[in-house]
Amino acid sequence: MNVHARISKEWRRRMTMVALMLNGTGIWFLYDGFIAWPAEAARYQQLVTVTAEVVAPGEKPTDKNPAVVRAWTSHAEKNDLPTKLPKERTPGDLSGQRIIGGIVMAFGLSFVGWIALQHRKSVRAEGDLVTGPDGETVHLDSIVEIDRRKWHSKGIAYAIYEKDGKRRRLCLDDHKFIGCEEIILEADRRIAARAAASGPSDASS
DSSP: OEEEEEEOHHHHHHHHHHHHHHHHHHHHHHHIIIIIHHHHHHHHHHHHHHTTTTSOTTOOOOTTSHHHHHHHHHHHHHTTOOSSOOOOOOHHHHHHHHHHHHHHHHHHHHHHHHHHHHTTOOEEEETTEEEOTTSOEEEGGGEEEEEOTTHHHHSEEEEEEEETTEEEEEEEETTTEETHHHHHHHHHHHHHHHHHHHHHHHHHO
């Protein structure tokens, strides 16, 4: 047989969505830590200044105080600033956002690199040999069983084969590498053929 199972569009679509979510989240945290929150911290300092006369000593300006809201709204309109009261953003807040954003982005970019590496892999069946995604080579006639426990839920089957007197398994992921099912069906056919061929001799013995 001759089958070349490459990365499927569905797997690529799902991995792309995960990569976008990871990197988008990282960018969001970094934007807050380096741009949005520092700007809000600066506005908060302006808020403290313009509301100093209407806030009791030791209290912080909040939107629960109508005088604070009026003072800030007037100041914001005159200076083309957002009329929503800014929140206090401490150096620790900014550092936390930046650290989280950096960690998430590191994971996100690493994930993108991993996806790129996966696209270099495939599952091949050429003649009697099957070559797995990591380069392992299995003779079709050495496959003695197909484990389908994850087939219906994930599209994954394992070809159980014998090598050097030990049972090993080859992952045939038809969700990730579209075309693996054809290899599985061929392995099934050969397993059934061997069983049928050995049946009469077993019965006569």
